[in-house]
Amino acid sequence: MASMKLIIHLLRRYISIAISLFQSLVLCLFDNFDYPILIKLADALLSLYFIAFCDLRPVTVDLNDGETTLHFWISGHRRINRPDLVMLHGYGGNSKWQFIHQVSDLSKSFNLFIPDLVFFGRSHSRNADRTIEFQARSVVGGLKRLGCEGGLAVYSISYGGFVAYRIAKMWPGMIEKLVIVSSGVGFTQQQKMTEMKKHGGDVSEILVPRKPRDLRVLVRLSMNTGIAFIDWVPDFILSQFITVMYETHRKELVELAKNLLEREEDAEFYALSQKTLIIWGDKDEVFPLEHGRRLHRHLPNSSLEILKDIGHGVNIEAPTTLNNLITSFVVGGS
Template sequence: MASMKLVQLFRRYLSIVATLFQTLISCFFNFPILIKIADSVLSLYFLIFCDLRPVTVDLDDGETTVHFWISGHRKISRPNLVMLHGYGGNSKWQFVHQVSHLSKSFNLFIPDLVFFGKSYSKNPDRSVEIQARSVVGGLKKLGCDGGKISIYSISYGGFVAYKMAEMWPEMVEKLVIVSSGVGFTQQQKTTEMKKHGGDCCSEILVPRNPMDLRRLINISMNTGLKFVDWVPDFVLSQFVTVMYEKNRQELLELAKNLLEREEEPQLSVITQKTLIVWGDKDKVFPLEHAYRLQRHLQSSRLEIIKEIGHAVNIEAPTTLNNLITSFVLSA
């Protein structure tokens, strides 16, 4: 009798343990704990090794909050450099290979563009202009209203940077544009998207599942991140959840505005000295566009990096860092 009770008690505890184990495994695979941990590690890296600190700025419009990483100890002897990311995640994930190097030469201001990372707005406007106004509004709140800034931008960030240079020429001194389709017509944008099997922007820029994310990475990369084929689906699913689910609708609307909006018949000519950097294997915005943009801007020069795709910041960060540093610091 006693042995039967002991067996029943053992089975009961075994059932409880099995249930707890199953719950933990379910949380591990379904809750984005791995990406949350990685994101926290990146924050510590920015804080400890790059002398950057997080700042959240509420703009005067009463609708918009912009999150920045900025240099913790700014020096007058260093130029101010604003870094604008593209569509593949927030500023931490896109610039992790660059901030340590660039923080040694510049006072850095690295915003999450609105609806990316921790930046948000109640404003229904989804244009590039509202992104530019939000970044500039945040910079002025952080003390950049009287001094000059240089901007390094990649992909979607390039559209924002170009608009900032156009609207605030007295503020923007130099511009670095990397792999950005500034000046593309609506037809050209649509054509490039359809080359990769996407009939609408959501299928390319705002992935819903691991297959979509793998396609985005493969389009963006030529040599880097090939190991993504070996990353388990549950890890990629967690990345999609963290980066895209919170503001998915807003991100879709931003992409739609960018890709379906017809540009002005003639792209405005900015006067700032501009460095254009491109990977010769870019499958998102082909290399011929880099030459076209260079011809359009008289005060520009073009640097082409061999065997590199769209994501120059990830595939060739050291080369890109050296180009940015030498260009911005040059007299």
């Protein structure tokens, strides 16, 4: 009897996967021939990978503000003997594409909660607020709707680090341990201006590319190793990626970036009570290593791990090392 129930459960699961993939393919091929077919197909296959191999399932929640919808990938079977880990992505696409190299390993050790931040992926809002505080409220609201009230571990990278830092301050009971990777938390206005001049002025336009050339610049800026591939990717594929990742909410994404760049963070630089692990690549050209050291000095309950010959995109350049550090810190109690 038990074996029959298991067979039925697996059958239902694989039928659900097949239906989900079929729907995505139909949308790609027949809904609109102007769609970027290749990237839509890759996105559908990536969803299949998350479902079939990482035991994740997509969930969309409407928040209590009546204006905001947040999309999550969460563990299909939440186990009591595993810690809950929230993963907050940066500006390079949505959560699926940013964490593709990490979710398989991390799903074996954690109950995962992976939101698309508002205006990324399938998360959206009618609210005109573009602040980090709004992103933080939205993430916390979504987590509470999913039954998460506290004791969470949070792993955040780049833009996601600003959001995680704000959550840790505004809702200290929500987060027990915090991992911040390559995030310029505490940047002064002068430091922001220095970085903008270094990268050619309007960083918001770099973060939200319009053309294949812009995307190539973003990749080269974000990574120190393994960047040769970007020279071999045809422009039409990069154009399709830009369409899928940025065009739907381009205006809002640019406004989010401008709000982040124009606000004065230094006056709000506060210590956190949570145990914090800071991880940085020593070749980071977006937020140079000195900013990681500075963050470490301001957080007395923190430790700093520096990865040699790694740039800003630690999640792409060194995912195995990053996963091991996260797991050791959260599960090992270091």
